[in-house]
Amino acid sequence: MLKNVTSLEVEIFSKCNRKCSWCPNSVVDRFSENNYMSEETYLKFLYDIKKEIDDEDHFKISWSRYNEPFLDIDLLKKRVKQARDIFPNVILECNTNGDVLRKIGKEAFDGLLLDIVMIMDYDCKGVGHGEELFKKCGVKKLTDIDRKDCEIPLGYKKDHILLGTSKNIKLVKYVANWPETQDIQYRGGVLFDYDQKKNKELVSNYGNKGKKLSWHKGPKDYSTRGMMNTTNLNPRRKEPCNDPTTGIFVDHNGSVTPCCNIRSDVDMHKDFILGNINKDSIDNIFNSEKATKFRKTLKDGDWKNYPLPCKYCMSPLSKPFANKSKIKLIKKLRQKGLEE
Numbered sequence: 001m002l003k004n005v006t007s008l009e010v011e012i013f014s015k016c017n018r019k020c021s022w023c024p025n026s027v028v029d030r031f032s033e034n035n036y037m038s039e040e041t042y043l044k045f046l047y048d049i050k051k052e053i054d055d056e057d058h059f060k061i062s063w064s065r066y067n068e069p070f071l072d073i074d075l076l077k078k079r080v081k082q083a084r085d086i087f088p089n090v091i092l093e094c095n096t097n098g099d100v101l102r103k104i105g106k107e108a109f110d111g112l113l114l115d116i117v118m119i120m121d122y123d124c125k126g127v128g129h130g131e132e133l134f135k136k137c138g139v140k141k142l143t144d145i146d147r148k149d150c151e152i153p154l155g156y157k158k159d160h161i162l163l164g165t166s167k168n169i170k171l172v173k174y175v176a177n178w179p180e181t182q183d184i185q186y187r188g189g190v191l192f193d194y195d196q197k198k199n200k201e202l203v204s205n206y207g208n209k210g211k212k213l214s215w216h217k218g219p220k221d222y223s224t225r226g227m228m229n230t231t232n233l234n235p236r237r238k239e240p241c242n243d244p245t246t247g248i249f250v251d252h253n254g255s256v257t258p259c260c261n262i263r264s265d266v267d268m269h270k271d272f273i274l275g276n277i278n279k280d281s282i283d284n285i286f287n288s289e290k291a292t293k294f295r296k297t298l299k300d301g302d303w304k305n306y307p308l309p310c311k312y313c314m315s316p317l318s319k320p321f322a323n324k325s326k327i328k329l330i331k332k333l334r335q336k337g338l339e340e
């Protein structure tokens, strides 16, 4: 049984076409080659998940980890469709750097059965470009009436977030001017300078090029939201983390990791791999002694025993669309679509 699990993150292949300076991919090679998860592994995994979860209505699958999922758009469509056939009601979502959408527009969305697509404007092309891109992709901006019906605050970050809807993709979110508007997260400490005991100084290599990126500071002191100041190693995290309890995270090579920050191709994360779906069932992996112990340490707030990637991690961050409100929103947008 996968008790308490409400989300799944899975990488169907490894490649990304960018090397953003703020992303762990700036120091781990995801550019030179593309390694795929086999169809057999993928389908067996989804059917195993189906057997083990008890509440499909409150479940979400995401295809973004550290690749660019739209690079092989035909495969993405196929894999999303396979998931949709197995889980008719689950929320299906994906993040993208938008490069493929900018190139082929609407064609990318045709037959792509996702509920949510989040497009990042890493080149700082701005809100106007986002509106153009929406047109090119057949996405209608949400009107104030739509926003009201779906309980999205009218003024919600309107200066840099565009929200739209299209025939099959219920929510398209465009984040304009990403390197200017977003704060950088710790991401398992890959970009931390352990000699200097502070975050590395990073500059943007895309939009706002050459300008310093800002690290997510969190509040000065610990808060109940589990965030902390990561500009130095003191203070350290003393807050519980539920991510390994509520989520399952799978790399293209089948490795299962405890959260979105920990990945199988980062040396300092290797000890935290929980198992591999090519060799074992997800039920065995998730309920293994190793995984159970890890979750317990993090969930109980046993902070003295937090391992290195967790000691200075500030996840979970405040997320604008937490799982519950996301589900509510997509359900409302699906109903609206039916009435049109």
Ligand SMILES: C[S@@+](CC[C@H](N)C(=O)[O-])C[C@H]1O[C@@H](n2cnc3c(N)ncnc32)[C@H](O)[C@@H]1O
Pocket (backbone or CB within 6 Å): 016, 022, 023, 024, 064, 065, 066, 067, 068, 069, 095, 096, 097, 120, 183, 184, 185, 186, 187
């Ligand atoms: C790793 S990406 C994968 C999908 C796609 N390639 C993209 O960039 O949207 C998933 C999300 O992580 C974000 N991300 C990567 N490194 C980050 C960091 N250090 N701090 C904050 N967000 C980060 C990206 O902006 C993106 O929204």
Ligand code: SF4
Pocket (backbone or CB within 6 Å): 016, 017, 018, 019, 020, 023, 024, 025, 026, 065, 066, 067, 068, 097
């Ligand atoms: S943020 Fe996305 S586009 Fe940039 S390197 Fe990471 S995975 Fe690739």
Ligand code: SF4
Pocket (backbone or CB within 6 Å): 188, 241, 242, 243, 244, 258, 259, 260, 261, 262, 298, 309, 310, 311, 313, 314, 315, 316
């Ligand atoms: S505290 Fe640890 S388990 Fe939780 S998100 Fe951070 S790195 Fe992952």
